[in-house]
Amino acid sequence: MVIVVPIKQVPETSNVQMDSVTGVMIRSGSKAILNPLDLYAIESALRYKEACDARVIAVTMGPQSAMKVLKEAIAMGCDDAVHISDRAFAGADTWSTSYTLAKAIAGMGKVDLIITGERATDGDTGQVGPEIASWLNLPLVTYVSQLIEMRSDSMMVKRMTEEGYQKLEVTLPALITVLKEVATVRLSTLKGKMRAMDMIIPTRTVKDLDVEPSYLGLKGSPTKVVKIEQARVKRDALIIEAMEADKVPDAVISLFDFLEDKQLLEKGESR
Amino acid sequence: MxxxxxxxxxxxxxxxxxxxxxxxxxxxxxxxxxxxxxxxxxxxxxxxxxxxxxxxxxxxxxxxxxxxxxxxxxxxxxxxxxxxxxxxxxxxxxxxxxxxxxxxxxxxxxxxxxxxxxxxxxxxxxxxxxxxxxxxxxxxxxxxxxxxxxxxxxxxxxxxxxxxxxxxxxxxxxxxxxxxxxxxxxxKDERMKVLEEYIHEGNESSIEEAKRVVSGGKGLKKKENFELISRIASCLGAAVGASREAVDRGWIGYSHQVGLSGKTISPKLYMAVGISGAVQHLAGIKTAEYIVSINNDPTSPIIQISDLAIVGDLFTVCGEIEKEFERRKVFS
Structure with missing residues (x-):
């Protein structure tokens, strides 16, 4: 069987600090990394491979530098990788991105399963996975928190919801989006890293894909960003010092006064 | 139309x-x-x-x-x-x-x-x-x-x-x-079928839908202490949240994680206990209406985005909060 994992390169955010005056994120160097939530999609695909003998293909759309995240996927154990890159794709929203990725996946022949992360940590929409499923008319299972049974023609999974979780069965081909709790991510091996280093990853451009040009990139995107503003982040905290135990009761009284004043103690429904 | x-x-x-x-x-x-x-x-x-x-x-x-x-x-x-x-x-x-x-x-x-x-x-x-x-x-x-x-x-x-x-x-x-x-x-699509549904108990209510969320972090030191967060949450009628550190240490499940790699939430009240407030965590709570923090480090970033911050030992402070709720129950 064939499993495709669409992944994304995002700006690194783990070492950033906040500007103490404006409260805005300072992106020192802003290194680009593999979207952390995509690691769980790769890990799920590799587990499936171990259970059902699958070939796992990682795919990403992005500039030349995005090749790096594909190498990372290979180092973890993916069999193949495809890089989709063309100026024509630049500035695509989720609708246009998912169209391009779906077309690239459709061009790979028979694909049994597509696994994506829940969302990317930069755009934070979580829409590309579900939209790929829609372009390819696949059944879609989102927010998967456990792979209960993995078979070559169907699978049983646990899906998280606001109320709890569902246990459900889906036939393949299908697309699932996975959560962080689906599995513990493995480290890449030395052998994998060497394989990644040597591997020549093909780049597909607009002319390699059977796409409608008017659907691509910024121009093909139904949504347009019209304004960007800095978010209000900093608040003027009332700071109550209570390091010594005898100051604690007064601090707690101030806390309750605050909660009462803002009507945060009102009983009634909690949701 | x-x-x-x-x-x-x-x-x-x-x-x-x-x-x-x-x-x-x-x-x-x-x-x-x-x-x-x-x-x-x-x-x-x-x-x-x-x-x-x-x-x-x-x-x-x-x-x-x-x-x-x-x-x-x-x-x-x-x-x-x-x-x-x-x-x-x-x-x-x-x-x-x-x-x-x-x-x-x-x-x-x-x-x-x-x-x-x-x-x-x-x-x-x-x-x-x-x-x-x-x-x-x-x-x-x-x-x-x-x-x-x-x-x-x-x-x-x-x-x-x-x-x-x-x-x-x-x-x-x-x-x-x-x-x-x-x-x-x-x-009707027959390719996908729900076989069973498990519904959380009341106090496990989802953090995205909760009006109030009390979250715990690394400052709680160990799993047993995380109980404290659940108790404060239950007094307040709040859902329980957690920082990534707390989730990664296995103190509570991922569905409770607040932040960039967890949930982004907008409750009326967010109370952060023992959370220093890494950028990733703050990203998940910026649209909360009121933020209260309890932390022993006066330089923690969480204080910058708090409306009220108590700088002190969280165990002493939370103990006192529980006592105050007890008192109020008696008099109400």
Whole structure:
């Protein structure tokens, strides 16, 4: 069987600090990394491979530098990788991105399963996975928190919801989006890293894909960003010092006064 | 037609609260446009008074399609039903909740109806000159607010973050037009089937939908101490959240994680206990209405975005908070 994992390169955010005056994120160097939530999609695909003998293909759309995240996927154990890159794709929203990725996946022949992360940590929409499923008319299972049974023609999974979780069965081909709790991510091996280093990853451009040009990139995107503003982040905290135990009761009284004043103690429904 | 539609959500015989929040958003947009507000309800058979509640919270029209296959979410089935309705009636705007349901069905539908979709909006307004929907959402970890338009495609679609607006005051007896939509068996997708559903107990309520959230972090030191967070949460009628450190250490499940790689939430009150406030964590709570923190480090970043911060030993402070709740119980 064939499993495709669409992944994304995002700006690194783990070492950033906040500007103490404006409260805005300072992106020192802003290194680009593999979207952390995509690691769980790769890990799920590799587990499936171990259970059902699958070939796992990682795919990403992005500039030349995005090749790096594909190498990372290979180092973890993916069999193949495809890089989709063309100026024509630049500035695509989720609708246009998912169209391009779906077309690239459709061009790979028979694909049994597509696994994506829940969302990317930069755009934070979580829409590309579900939209790929829609372009390819696949059944879609989102927010998967456990792979209960993995078979070559169907699978049983646990899906998280606001109320709890569902246990459900889906036939393949299908697309699932996975959560962080689906599995513990493995480290890449030395052998994998060497394989990644040597591997020549093909780049597909607009002319390699059977796409409608008017659907691509910024121009093909139904949504347009019209304004960007800095978010209000900093608040003027009332700071109550209570390091010594005898100051604690007064601090707690101030806390309750605050909660009462803002009507945060009102009983009634909690949701 | 300039109608504004919202997708109501159903669970176990009930209409979910978030549907009424969507109606409040939809009402303000429909009033700006001078158009009707329509709620779409896809559900199994449900009591009439439940359907009527949609009118009482602001809907002018309810399109109700009833079938047992709407008991649980199936994106393909839901999307087929919605696509058919959208194609027949061409709404101007369609809103869904940024929940596990809305964030799954609406992208699926956006492709089918060839329109744009903006995720997880916290503000929606109508641009006067054009009558277009201005969709505002936090991006890049909540550091910027982006405003997005869908100029050409219809309907203009958005998912809206739960708790970003209060439902309107319920107007008992308010009436509207109920239209029953026949279910087309061709919509039914058999490829996916829910076998079982497990529902959390009350105090495990989801952090995205909670009005109040009390979160614990590394400062709690060990798993047993995390109980303290649950106790404070239960006193406050709050849901339990956690920082990434607490989740990674196995003190509580991932569904409780707040932050960039967890949930982004907008409760009325967020109380952070023993959380220093890494940028990733702060990204998840920036739209909370009030933030209270309890932490022993006066230089913690969490203090910068708190409305009230107690700098002290969290165990002593929380112990005192519990005692205060006890006292109040006695006197109330």
């Amino acid at each position: 300039n109608d504004v539609w919202i997708l109501a959500e159903y669970h176990k015989g009930m209409i979910k609260e978030v549907s009424y929040e969507l109606l409040a958003w939809g009402r303000s947009l429909a009033d700006s446009l001078g158009s009707s507000l329509c709620a779409v309800l896809l559900s199994p058979k449900i009591e009439t008074e439940k359907v009527n509640s949609l009118f009482e919270y602001g809907a002018d029209v309810v399109y109700h399609c009833t079938d047992s296959s709407f008991e649980f979410l199936n994106c393909a089935t839901f999307s087929c039903a919605l696509e058919s309705l959208v194609r027949e009636r061409s709404p101007h705007i369609l809103l869904g909740a940024a929940t596990t349901t809305g964030r799954s069905v609406l992208p699926y539908l956006a492709v089918k109806v060839s329109s744009g979709l903006t995720a997880d909006c916290t503000s929606l307004t109508i641009e006067k000159e054009t009558n277009l929907l201005l969709q505002t959402r936090p991006a890049i970890g909540g550091n910027i607010m982006a405003t997005i338009k869908t100029p050409e495609h219809r309907p203009q679609m958005a998912t809206v973050r739960p708790k970003s607006k209060k439902p309107l005051k319920r107007e008992i007896g308010r009436k509207g037009r109920l239209e029953s939509i026949p279910f087309d068996p061709l919509w």
